[in-house]
Amino acid sequence: MVTFLFPGQGSQFPNMLHSLPNHTKIYEVIERAGACLDENPYDWCVPSALISTRNIQLSMLTMGVSCARALMAEGVTPKFVAGHSVGAYAAAVISNVLSFEDALQVVKYRGEEMEAAFPVGYGMGVIQGLPFNVVDILLKECRDKGHTVYIANENSASQIAISGYRDSIEYAFKIASKKGARGVQWLDVSIPSHCPLFSELGKSLDQKLDTLDIASPEVPYIANRTARMLSDPVSIQRDLAFNIEAPVRWHDGMTMLYERGVRQFVQLPPGDVYTDLINQNFEEARALSVVNNVESLTNFLRRDR
Known part of the structure; x- marks a missing residue:
């Protein structure tokens, strides 16, 4: 059983897009994206x-969908799909919940509204080496002192992403280091994703998605907000809208997924951060990333079945 993983911004x-493998399906998807938005x-x-959140998110959606289509054309069909943040839209496309063209329009709107809402002074960072509950308490103490900072992602048991005002993140980093954090790091993200600052945009996204055809998934979709497998179109729509x-x-x-017996994970471009997280945290799992050769990856997966 193979799970496709679609990364988020950062x-x-x-x-x-120039680094993608040489494959007909990849070129087809990129051409469709250009035709849909009348852009290159x-x-x-x-x-x-x-520097534009909008451009980053459109690029990542197009990369994820195009490489997934290439793998599927070569005979690698996912049993599950999971996308991190904007990657959830690529997962929804591959599970046939949402058309690629509709996903492009929603992601375009999403990215534009995110960067317009918080153009400067905000961002995201990572605290490593502290458990979720410790970081949660730490950030509540920061907010009690007037800071704007929240947990954004639980990437692993000891890698927690935080989101908010940059000065507040810096303050949280200092407190985390005093509490024994192994490390702190800024992410290449200029917006405060996955926190209550985007509650109004979540409502707007839900309204926008409500005008589209949202279908039941043909491939099980793993939710961002609940970590559950979703099969109801309304629940998936809510996850896409409100994961922000x-x-x-x-x-x-x-x-x-691991407890359900999944042992093979493939990260779609860009990067390999989730490949590393899987390999570090799940002893019997094997995670691979699509770097520059679809053929070698598909051959490997076929041989390993």
């Missing part, structure tokens, strides 16, 4: 364009 790098998708990820205001329970979702 894994981007310059000219990443390769322009979204040139260095100067990557709630922590992503990524580690719980991966644990649920």
Whole structure:
């Protein structure tokens, strides 16, 4: 059983669409993206364009869907799909919950509204080496002192992403270090994702999705907010809309899949951060990433069945 994993914002790098494998399905999806929005998708990820949340998220959606389509064309069909943050939209497309064209329009709106809401002074960071409950209490103490900072993602049992005002994140980093954190790190994200600051945008996204055709998944979809397997279109719509205001329970979702017997995970581009997290946290699991060769990956997975 193979699970496709679609990364969220923070894994981007310059000219990443140019780095994709040479495959007909990849070119087809990129052409569809360009036709849908009447833009050149390769322009979204040139260095100067990557200051835009909108461009980053459109690039990541297109990369994830295109490489997934390439793998599926080569005979690798996922049994489950999971996407982190904006990656959930790629997961929804591959599970046939949402058309690619509809996903592009929603992600475009999502990215534009996110960067317009908090253009400067906000961001995300990671605290490593402290458990979730310790970080949760730490951030509540920060908020009691007037700071704006929240848990954003539980990437693993000891890697917690936080979100909010940059000065507040810096303050939380100092407290975390005093409490024994192994390390703290800024993420390449300029917006405060997955926290209550985006509650109004979550409502707007839900309304926008409500105008679209949302289907039951043909491939089981793993939710961001609950780490549960969702089969109801309304529940998936709510997850897509409101994951923007709630922590992503990524580690719980991966644990649920592992307990169901999943041992093979494939991270779609860009990056390999979730590949590393799976391999570090689940002893019998094997996680791979699509780097630059679809054929070698598909051959490996076929041989390993």
